[in-house]
Amino acid sequence: MAAKLKTDSHLEIAHVLFIDVVGYSKLLVNEQREVVEQLNRTVRKTPRFRKSEGGGKLIRIPVGDGMALVFFQTPEEPVQCAMEIARALKNHPQIRLRMGVHSGPVDQVKDVNDRSNVTGVGINIAQRVMDCGDAGHILVSKRVADDLAQDSLWQPHLHELGDVELKHGQKVGIVNLYTEELGNRESPQKFASAKKPEAKLEKAQSADSKICLRRWIIGIAIGTVLVIAAAIFYRMVGTNRWAVRPNAVEQGRRGAASLPVPNKSIAVLPFVNMSADKNDEYLSDGVSEELITALSKITGLQVKARTSSFAFKGKNEDIEKIGELLHVSHLLEGSVARAGNKLRITAQLIQASDGNHLWSDTYDREMQDIFAVRSEVAQQVAATLKIRLLGEEKKRLDQKPTENIEAYNLYRQGRYYADKFSQDGFKKAIGFYQQAIEKDPRFALAYAGMADTYVLAADFYIPPREAFSKAK
Numbered sequence: 001m002a003a004k005l006k007t008d009s010h011l012e013i014a015h016v017l018f019i020d021v022v023g024y025s026k027l028l029v030n031e032q033r034e035v036v037e038q039l040n041r042t043v044r045k046t047p048r049f050r051k052s053e054g055g056g057k058l059i060r061i062p063v064g065d066g067m068a069l070v071f072f073q074t075p076e077e078p079v080q081c082a083m084e085i086a087r088a089l090k091n092h093p094q095i096r097l098r099m100g101v102h103s104g105p106v107d108q109v110k111d112v113n114d115r116s117n118v119t120g121v122g123i124n125i126a127q128r129v130m131d132c133g134d135a136g137h138i139l140v141s142k143r144v145a146d147d148l149a150q151d152s153l154w155q156p157h158l159h160e161l162g163d164v165e166l167k168h169g170q171k172v173g174i175v176n177l178y179t180e181e182l183g184n185r186e187s188p189q190k191f192a193s194a195k196k197p198e199a200k201l202e203k204a205q206s207a208d209s210k211i212c213l214r215r216w217i218i219g220i221a222i223g224t225v226l227v228i229a230a231a232i233f234y235r236m237v238g239t240n241r242w243a244v245r246p247n248a249v250e251q252g253r254r255g256a257a258s259l260p261v262p263n264k265s266i267a268v269l270p271f272v273n274m275s276a277d278k279n280d281e282y283l284s285d286g287v288s289e290e291l292i293t294a295l296s297k298i299t300g301l302q303v304k305a306r307t308s309s310f311a312f313k314g315k316n317e318d319i320e321k322i323g324e325l326l327h328v329s330h331l332l333e334g335s336v337a338r339a340g341n342k343l344r345i346t347a348q349l350i351q352a353s354d355g356n357h358l359w360s361d362t363y364d365r366e367m368q369d370i371f372a373v374r375s376e377v378a379q380q381v382a383a384t385l386k387i388r389l390l391g392e393e394k395k396r397l398d399q400k401p402t403e404n405i406e407a408y409n410l411y412r413q414g415r416y417y418a419d420k421f422s423q424d425g426f427k428k429a430i431g432f433y434q435q436a437i438e439k440d441p442r443f444a445l446a447y448a449g450m451a452d453t454y455v456l457a458a459d460f461y462i463p464p465r466e467a468f469s470k471a472k
Contacts, residue, residue, distance in 0.1 A: 011105040014118060015144070016126035017069040017078035019043075019085070022096040022135040024065035026316040033274050035095050036065075042092070043067070046084035052077055059108070059116045061123075062362050064348055066097075068126065070118050075103045075147045079154075079177065082138045086182045100130025102141040102172075128166050132174050132191070136184030142173025157183075161191045261352075264385050265328040267304035268292045270313040274337040274344075282416030284336040285310075287345060287370070289415070291332065294378040297396045300387050304328055323352020330358070332381060341367045347377050349384055359384045368405045371398075407439035411446045418453045426457040 021035060043049055052058040052071055059070040071077035078101045089095050104122030125141060133139045140148070140158075148154035157179050163171045178185045186192075268291045273284040289306055296303045304326050312322055323331060334347035348360035359380060363373045375397045382389050389397075402408050414432035417425040433450035436443055 011107055011120065012072065013103060014106040014120075014122045015071040015073075015075045015078045015103045016101065016106075016123050017071070017082055018063070018066070018100045018102075018123075018126040018130040019068070019082075020064075020066040020098050020130055022098055025319075029272055029314065030278070031094075032065075032272060036274065038092055039067075039095055039097075042088045042095075043069070043081075043085060046081055046088065048077060048081040048084055052081075059118055061117060062346065063127075064357060064360060068123060070106065070123065075101075075144050076151075076154075079138075079140065079144070079148065082177075083179075083182055086136075086138065090181075096135040098130055098133040098135060099138045100126050100128075100133060100141075101139070101144050101177075102126035102129050103144050103147070125166070125172060128164070128172065129174060132161075132164055133188050134184065134186075137188055138177045138183045139188070140175050140177050142175060145173075145175035145177075159185075161187065164190070261323070261327055261329050262302050263329055264300055264387060265302035265304075266295060266330040266332060266381065266385075267309045267322070267326045267328045268295065269322070269331055269333040270310055271333070271345075271347075272335040274335045276339070280336075280338050282413045283338055283409075285416055285419075286412035287334075287336050287374070290370075290374045291347075291377060294374050294397055295332075295381060298378065298382050298387060298389065298393060301382065301385065302328070319350055319355045320352060328352060330381075330385065332377075338367075343367055343370065343373075345370075345373050345377075349381055367409075370405075370408075371400045401445050402440045402443045404440040404443070407436045407443050407446065410436035410439065411443065411449060414446070414449050414453070418449065418456065421456070423457075426453055429453045430457075 019039075021039065024032060024035065027035060049058070049069070052073070053060075055073075057072045061068040061070065069078060069081060071081075082099045082101060085097070085099070089097065102122060102125045104120070104125055106118040106120035106122040109117050109119055129139050129141050139161075142160075145158050145160070149158060154177075157177055159176045159178070161174045161176055163173050165171050174191075176185070176187070177183055268288050271284040271288045273281040275283070288309070292303060292306055292309065295301060308326055317325075319331060323329070329352055331350045331352050332347060333350065334345065337344040343363070343365050345363045345365070346360070347363075349358045350356065351358055361377075361380070363376070365373055378397050379389065379394070402411075410432045414429040414436065416429075417432065418429035419425070430450060430453055433446050433453065436446040437450070440446070
């Protein structure tokens, strides 16, 4: 979350391009990485991006599975950039984007990593405009369209869709921008579905027949009853389609289905490994587990255990469904990318009931700062959920399991292989724990991990008596 550093706040008009990858959560982990890397390369190569960045008039903001590009010169800049991106991606049909553009007031700030960021209604509305679109759409607000319409170059490509209502009753006009080759000429589903009832009503009235209108209303009522009946049947009977691990998740949901979801409850979903080396998956799993442990130390916050959260690793479940299955009000997800000793950790807090993002941030740090990131994320989650941390809780969050980062890395690899629950995995895990202990003989977690692994390995390939003896 951007933190304001200056006291003399000032607003300026920015022209924002918001970009989102459609269907990103349904991709496999390696596919997600490829899509993000290709999108970043494509955006950076566009002429408009390079020109604005070269002039120092561009702010780049990573946002979830997309990005926001904030321009400061003309409303044409984000639109030109959107068209150039769409044209370049015609050679990469696997990357499906929706883009939204709006001009409005923003305030330049610095985030926690001292990087440039912006806040304000300008960027918020740009995201809302984008949210109205489907794959291929380039949508612009009416404000931007009015400016573009002053140039005959853009006039033929602007097609009004209508108004959408935002929060607090505010309405924004949406315009679809497309050409013969670029954009999506189809009306977005959000607008198409809104027009269907109106079209039916107009047709009934034009027939001047009360009987036809009455039949139409009755038909709608019957259809609604059937839908409600089907929903009740679904809730009563259930379905195996959503089952991931019945014993760990589905049975717990059934037992808690009649109870309200705790308002301050959370599950940490497995962070995605975005490193070039797929073997760094142990690190992304480790970050997830560290956050589960850290959040569990916060009084007043209910945290789902690792077993429940990791049941969704590699799954393409809907966020709202995951929240329902785990019986939590919030979900924390993110990714980890490692390059040598450098780490990039992204995290985002999501409201499970509607999928809205409450907070997100990116941390570019050195490997030895991994515990500091864990603490910062946990404290930010607490602040967003309005949970007050006591002094002792803050101290516990800042505690490090070891000062030796090499030992910690070896320990995490041991945990990763032990979780594979195989003979080969147990052997590798014990080896990593031994190396971790050699690096830091006082590293308690490494001893505990080795003991756990020996107990699990009993009867796998080590006689129980020998395994239990070594575990002691």
